[in-house]
Amino acid sequence: MSPSLLAISYFFHLIATVLWLGGLALLVLMVWPEARRALSESPALYAFLNRLRKRFYPLTNFSLFVLVLTGLFQMPADPNYMGVFDFSNDWSRLILLKHIAIIGMVICGLAVQYGVVPALERTSLLVERGKGDPADYERLRRREVRLTWANVALAALVLAFTAWATAI
């Protein structure tokens, strides 16, 4: 495998990691708490969070696509790679654990994007028009925050398994 092609693959693998995992961490550790403090429970907060979702979630989906593409390219290039479904060494077992954590991230992401966000946006519009129950919005928001924190924990596991695999 040409080292320059591998370097380009790692470059995009790392960029996609920074965008997705860095974005998740920034969201839960800074953006959401500060937006809530600055805008409290107001239509401005609902509008800001809706706009943020519309920009962030497509970026995470694209990052996942880039990570899978470059990851599939990088795997056979590693001397520890033994073949598809061959987990006979520590490296391949760690990459398997990494993939299981990634599947968890995808499930959480899909649950947020297709399970929670449509209902959140509908409820925020109803609440803005004085027709919806703010408690419904609050319940959905808590679910979005819980699922996103679960994604941050799984992301930390992905990086831990990767660091361990890279050290082998």
Ligand code: HEM
């Ligand atoms: C959330 C998704 C993922 C994240 C955050 C992630 C992150 C990373 C990071 C940070 C590295 C280290 C790169 C370096 O050493 O310079 C890496 C390496 C690697 N990744 Fe991923 N990755 C993800 C998905 C995938 C997928 C889906 C695959 C395979 C299909 C994959 C296969 C690999 C391989 C083979 C390496 C090289 C490991 C080694 O050097 O021993 N990754 N990944």
